[in-house]
Amino acid sequence: MPKFFYKVKKGPAEVIEGHIDAETEYTAISKLSQMGYYPIRVERENAEFAQKGFGPSFFTGRVRVRDMAIFTHQLSDLLGSGLTLLNALNVLYEQTENRYLRSVVQDVMAQVRDGAPLSEALSKYPKVFSRLFTSMVHAGEIGGVLEDVLKRLSMFYEKEEEIKAKVQSAMAYPLLVSVVGAFTVFVLLSFVVPRLTAIFTEFDQILPLPTRILIKISNFFAEFWWLVLAFAALVIFLALRINKTKEGKLWLDRLILNIPVVGEFMKKVEIGRLTKSLSTLLDNGVPILQAIEVVADAVTNEVIKRELERIGAEIRDGAPFSTAIKSSRYFPIFVLNMISVGEETGALEAALQKVGDSYERDADRSVKVITSLIEPLMILGLGAVVAFIVVAMLLPIFQINLMVR
Numbered sequence: 001m002p003k004f005f006y007k008v009k010k011g012p013a014e015v016i017e018g019h020i021d022a023e024t025e026y027t028a029i030s031k032l033s034q035m036g037y038y039p040i041r042v043e044r045e046n047a048e049f050a051q052k053g054f055g056p057s058f059f060t061g062r063v064r065v066r067d068m069a070i071f072t073h074q075l076s077d078l079l080g081s082g083l084t085l086l087n088a089l090n091v092l093y094e095q096t097e098n099r100y101l102r103s104v105v106q107d108v109m110a111q112v113r114d115g116a117p118l119s120e121a122l123s124k125y126p127k128v129f130s131r132l133f134t135s136m137v138h139a140g141e142i143g144g145v146l147e148d149v150l151k152r153l154s155m156f157y158e159k160e161e162e163i164k165a166k167v168q169s170a171m172a173y174p175l176l177v178s179v180v181g182a183f184t185v186f187v188l189l190s191f192v193v194p195r196l197t198a199i200f201t202e203f204d205q206i207l208p209l210p211t212r213i214l215i216k217i218s219n220f221f222a223e224f225w226w227l228v229l230a231f232a233a234l235v236i237f238l239a240l241r242i243n244k245t246k247e248g249k250l251w252l253d254r255l256i257l258n259i260p261v262v263g264e265f266m267k268k269v270e271i272g273r274l275t276k277s278l279s280t281l282l283d284n285g286v287p288i289l290q291a292i293e294v295v296a297d298a299v300t301n302e303v304i305k306r307e308l309e310r311i312g313a314e315i316r317d318g319a320p321f322s323t324a325i326k327s328s329r330y331f332p333i334f335v336l337n338m339i340s341v342g343e344e345t346g347a348l349e350a351a352l353q354k355v356g357d358s359y360e361r362d363a364d365r366s367v368k369v370i371t372s373l374i375e376p377l378m379i380l381g382l383g384a385v386v387a388f389i390v391v392a393m394l395l396p397i398f399q400i401n402l403m404v405r
Contacts, residue, residue: 004028004044008037015040023110044107063101063128065164069157071101076150085146086112104128117141132277132298135291139284152280159276159360163269166367174374181382186228188389189221200396207396214392250302257303257330261373265366268359270304271335276356283349289315304330321348334358 006028007017016037022028032039071092078088089109096102104125111121119138122129129137133153140149197215200207207215221228242248257263274295281291289312296308307328314324322340325331335355342351 004042006032006037006039006043007041008032008039010037023114027110027114063098063104065157065161067096067098067101068128068133069154069161071096071105072150072157073154076147076154079147079150085118101128118146130298131294132281135286135294136281136284139281139286143285145284149284152284156276156280160273163273163360163363166364171374173371174378177375177378177382181378181385185382185385185389186221186225189218190225191222193218193389193393194222196393208392208399210388210392211396214389246302250306253302253304257301261366261370265363265370266301267304267330268363268366270299270301271331272356272359272363274299274304274308275335275352275359279349279352279356282352288321288348307331 004020004022005017006020007015010016020028020031022031028042029039032042074092074095075088078091079085083091086109089105089112093102093105093109096105107124108118108121111124112118117138119134119141122137123131123134136149136153137146140146193214197211197218200211200215239252243252256266277295277298278291281294282288286294292308292312292315296305296312299305299308307330311321311324311328315321320343322336322343325339326336338351338355339348342348345351
């Protein structure tokens with residue numbers, strides 16, 4: 001049975017700390033209340049991971065998109081086959097391979113057994129089940145269509161995984177070429193070229209300009225190669241640190257959106273994702289304002305997220321969705337027109353779904369275009385650098401041959 005750490009008040013001034021065994025946090029709080037205590041803090045201790053030398057924080061957020069797609073798809077199928085929610089969760093607990101997700105399912109199952117709604121139990125794990133996920137589950141519980149909602153969520157996660165796989169496969173080859181190329185050039189300039197240029201310095205002749213440039217660059221790399229590596233590590237470290245702050249992420253995301261081709265691709269991916277999410281939420285009875293707030297939490301790009309927050313604020317003040325979105329420069333005219341038509345005809349969900357489908361197709365095409373452009377450009381760039389090094393090394397040899405003749 002899971003163990004919980006608690007901090008409670010006993011009387012007006014006395015504070016007590018300790019541990020209690022309980023199935024869920026909800027059960028632990030109930031037990032403490034029955035004992036006459038007022039709970040201040042109750043936290044679960046994950047004994048299974050602690051025994052193996054890993055703290056719970058090590059596994060937090062380790063649930064992949066693929067794991068979520070399988071989980072939601074299987075839960076939908078189990079409910080569709082006639083199993084009760086509790087039995088379906090028990091089956092998933094038995095067959096889930098991801099250890100952290102397995103422990104989460106166990107706790108969710110215990111909360112459901114104690115009478116908590118599924119959406120409430122899932123909301124205790126926001127790093128695993130997003131607000132989008134729990135909001136849709138809540139809507140499915142109210143409307144009695146939980147199975148259908150889970151099926152839509154599984155399709156959503158499967159599409160997320162598909163897009164992610166496409167982007168990763170598109171960037172894998174260019175990334176490999178750039179890493180190998182940079183390493184090769186670094187080794188040549190730092191260790192190989194200095195040994196070869198030492199031969200040329202023995203001849204009392206003026207070396208060709210490309211060779212002199214190469215020697216200058218090579219001497220810098222040979223003497224300060226550690227500084228180059230330290231600078232590269234510092235840039236990566238600062239980028240990661242900046243990306244962890246809200247303002248830093250906003251600056252980086254705005255920079256990405258302004259990059260030609262890449263910015264347009266990222267915009268298409270985000271618009272396709274958020275419009276389909278909005279469509280699904282609205283179709284399940286979630287109010288427009290709440291749906292926008294939920295989607296804003298799920299958006300990864302900070303610029304688009306703040307635009308959605310602004311749009312939500314205008315809708316809260318009474319503006320229609322189509323009017324609130326018109327002042328944004330990040331949503332194309334096609335999106336504005338489709339939303340306007342959807343509001344006028346009372347079919348906003350269908351209009352948003354069409355926008356999402358259209359932008360997903362555009363994103364797929366953009367992946368192919370970016371891939372077809374990046375690969376030859378990377379090869380040409382690396383080839384040009386290597387060609388310059390080769391020519392700079394060969395020119396003095398040709399010059400010496402002419403002098404000998």
